[in-house]
Amino acid sequence: MTGLSHRRETGMADRADDTTADRPDAGKTMADTTYRRLRHDIVAGKLPAGAKLKLEGLTADYAVGMSPLREALTRLMGDLLVVSEGQRGFWVAPLSLDELDDISRVRALIETEALNAAIRNGDAAWEAALTRAFDDLSAVEATLPQTAEPLEPAVLERWEQCNRAFHTALVAASGSPLLIKLRDLLYQQSERYRRVSLNVSRRRRNVHDEHVAIYEAAIARNALRACRMTELHLARTAEEVRRAMQELSEGQAATAEPRRH
Template structure:
């Protein structure tokens, strides 16, 4: 029993370390391309070396961390080529998953979708520009509710792989989106886009919902790409 408890505790620590590290990488607190010094991370997150290494191994699988043989770990770099690829594949995955979700989702899915859209609307109805001048708490709250909305839209697709891939690509895209905020100044009525997607999904109009989602993702991609391209290469 003690061995089982110890194993469960180690897995919990590794899971927490994974979420902490992923959050800090996506939010840019661990800079792209920077070396991850294990001893410093152990102290910063107050965890042991074993759960830290397990968390880093998971992040390597998520393509957020890179490793080379025994030379250590680095935060994955950012590049326009990668952004192009992430955006293209995410569009393919998310629109297909949404089509299946609209086809297969029941009343419970509709209720969850209404709830997350209402929560998202509370944050973004007065936000036309996601930019650094907004309080960090507002940006974080919007990101969390935006993620919940996009996840719930596809959650009834009955394909664990589509859901897993969408989650992976969402966080990759979020990383670029957050970085781009430092130079992005364009205004955009994101709430109107989300509302149109929500209404089409509730009406079970899969063709319209998928087209609106494609347009929504591509508008975001275009803005992020322009912002990232304008940044100092350093």
């Protein structure tokens, strides 16, 4: 067996660490990649809320060394997606109805402030980018099944991408990098909650009509209506998530009840 073959068979984690030692910038690149992958898997629910993040398993699953993994987890703590308790390790941040309410309330404040500024500052390029994002989202929403069943994973991912792009385009011209950063953090948090309801079931709610109302008001430069439609949109989404979380909690409680003889 050659030395190269032996290294390949001993695991990707060792290779990542060796590469990092050879090239100082490689560790940063690996940490960035791992951060993005972990963030996606947490938001998508592939790493469930409250799950223990075992470092040895993560190094194997994500083909990463221990140092860039710890850096990625530290960044995720800053995003409020991962929590740590002293020297006991890392966990995926839990979900709660109280946090859902808090995120929804603060996001509405930040999102409408950014949207109001974007409508005031936006130029023709902003309008064009917003229209492209809206058209892409509309094309996906036109293909969604008219049932209450959960979406297929590929369809859900595509819709999430277009939905994220549309809401990002709405506020892109706000002129405030800090406002955008706060808005992005809150969007990410709310997406994690929203996926709970989308992965369980979909109510017969015409989300596309809500997006149309927001888009038309923004393009018309009617900031008052655009912000009001955004507030309603976010409130309806939060209510759907609340129902889904309560249903899941009731189902888990029923399953955990001891059988009576």
